[in-house]
Amino acid sequence: MEADAGRKSVTFGAGGTTVEMICAVARDAAEVTIAEDALAGIEAAYDCLVRHAEGGQAIYGVSTGLGAAVDTKIAPSSGPSQYRIPRARAVGVGHFVEPDEVRAMMAARVARFCLGYSGASAAAVGALRDMLNRSVHPWVPMTGSIGEADLPQLAHIALVMIGEGRAVLPDGTAVSGAEALAAAGLSRPTFGIKDGLSLISSNAASVGFACLVLQDARRVFDAHIGATALSFEGFRANIDPLDPLASRLRPSPGQARVAAAIHSLVDGGDLMKPGAARRLQDPLSLRCAPSVMGAGWYALEQAWLAVELELNSSDDNPSVIANEDRVLPTGNFDPTHMVLAFDTLSLALARLAAMAAERMMKLMSPGFSDLPRFLAPAEPGSNGFSALQKTIAVLAAEIGHLALPMPFAVTPVADRVEDYASLAMSVVDKTARLVEKLRYLTAIELIVAARAIDLRGPVALGNGAGVLFRKIREAVPPLDVDRSPSEDIYAISDMIAAGSLVEPLLEVLHRHDSAS
Structure with a gap:
């Protein structure tokens, strides 16, 4: 998508980002681009994750359940099985965050994906970027995170990505996630084997909000x-x-x-x-x-x-360190x-x-x-x-x-x-x-x-x-x-x-x- 005339642009790369860059995306509607080095790192980490999963390694959230259900074994799978993860964790309540606040949360998650350690697929990262650039703003309740990854807030964002949940159009109209994607000309991505977890297992919501x-x-x-x-x-x-x-x-x-x-x-x-x-x-x-x-x-x-x-x-x-060929719980x-x-x-x-x-x-x-x-x-x-x-x-x-x-x-x-x-x-x-x-x-x-x-x-x-x-x-x-x-x-x-x-x-x- 080409940037509008005069629109600011922010490029997230493997070298990291700044508070000002997040604020520019959140408050100045700066267009987000992903640098080539970041895209290469995202793809390398995903390939590394798939190899380890196919090799039979127990990987949290990929071949096991989550939280207390970590003792439950599951078969690594892309698509619908990963959609379940945000559905069950979109448990937020309270007042809804403002558009600039949800944009900051989304921008922080994209920026950290670009470091290349999440194991998220390029399709999922690109979908989150596109939601920012097309002004698809999920309705995100403020209360629910205990601060050990902002699961509820990020799950409400991920729901919209898969055509569920609620979102607000640029004119302020509240619609379903599916309607918001359609209005922006976007389609939901097919999740990779860790995308549901990668989208929510981060404190990007509190970090993005903190930038503002x-x-x-x-x-x-x-x-x-x-x-x-x-x-x-x-x-x-x-x-x-x-x-x-x-x-x-x-x-x-x-x-x-x-x-x-x-x-x-x-x-x-x-x-x-x-x-x-x-x-x-x-x-x-x-x-x-x-x-x-x-x-x-x-x-x-x-x-x-x-x-x-x-x-x-x-x-x-877990984090995925492709150059060390490791999938590491942290x-x-x-x-x-x-x-x-x-x-x-x-x-x-x-x-x-x-x-x-x-x-x-x-x-x-x-x-x-x-x-x-x-x-x-x-x-x-x-x-x-x-x-x-x-x-x-x-x-x-x-x-x-x-x-x-x-x-x-x-x-x-x-x-x-x-x-x-x-x-x-x-x-x-x-x-x-x-x-x-x-x-x-x-x-x-x-x-x-x-x-x-x-x-x-x-x-x-x-x-x-x-x-x-x-x-x-x-x-x-x-x-x-x-x-x-x-x-x-x-x-x-x-x-x-x-x-x-x-x-x-x-x-x-x-x-x-x-x-x-």
Whole structure:
């Protein structure tokens, strides 16, 4: 299929992939192609698998049953016998994932197939690619995976590939899997001897979803840098803690980079002048922002690295290593390292939220800011942002709650054979909800800080801060009279989500970025 004019293209090869590539397929509808080296590896692994199966080797899911039924011998077979595997495991419940989320899951599975260790047939891999390129989006319920391979989510995707299950057409119409394939001009593939298992025995659903969460988290983090810089401007804070010397004295992870990023935004403004700060010692939510936000940046980098490790390694059980002529049972479907990285990221982002809430409360307090209470308009009886404090408080509380780690002891399943679970999908899902709430909180800080700047009178903002302030004012007018701030918050939140608000101003933050 030829790409539409101007459509992006992503090529998955044997050398691996990146978070950005998955996001491009998921959110920019980039066309997926499979590199020649990847196709050769897929075919070599399948041929190796067939040889071992024909030689009588016991191969999990090929010549044996699955889970607790591993003691059941079956005859290796292609076609309908492999169709049974996703049918029995499409047990998801709960809300259905969004189109970009299911695209990310599908893209992650194609990318890992291209590493050449799954034993899937070229026909099955090509069929999954074609579903992406023709916008066949299966209905996938979010809940059901315990994180030791995302069997339910991937099974719901595989059902559509064989003409069953449910899918959504590009116009939003819900149809059967068979109708979706027909509308896209696709036919169901004949499965090879491991295709049913290969399509579902992976944590590609949680890994693909994690790519989107990381992109969102990074955009929120960028906006959080901008919000902090505007709070420095609105508070007329002391910029000494941003001095590079402070970071050299205690080089905690990310501190120097974040300090430099905030400093770059306020550079060129009045805050750089001697005596510009109103206080010698500002509240810790301003003074310690570089170290706390630096820890957050480091946590984001580590989560990014963990996800890319998953994208670029095999999690199949069994794996097929053609150049070693082996079919190897593994436990590589367990992504505990990624789960721990996301738990840490959530805890770090919750600390950012707590500091942001305090900065806003300080800006609204005359005793700290020397500005009108709640930053209210001058008209008698005006409320300003007084009620908005409640929204700030509940967002900070909910973020803190979502940051709590998932349980590490889970009810054993599969006749107690599967007696441990990473709960990867659940962890990634709650991190996504946390990031969304942090995006709203950050949007509020941008609005509150901009209002404080309005009330300061004529001050020269830093060059980057000035650009950011003007962007906010283009979307949100000054609070000259009381009005509902909800639409303003949504407007700024949407700009953050699109990555269009602050990213272009943060070259210092992203230069030589190891997570890019």
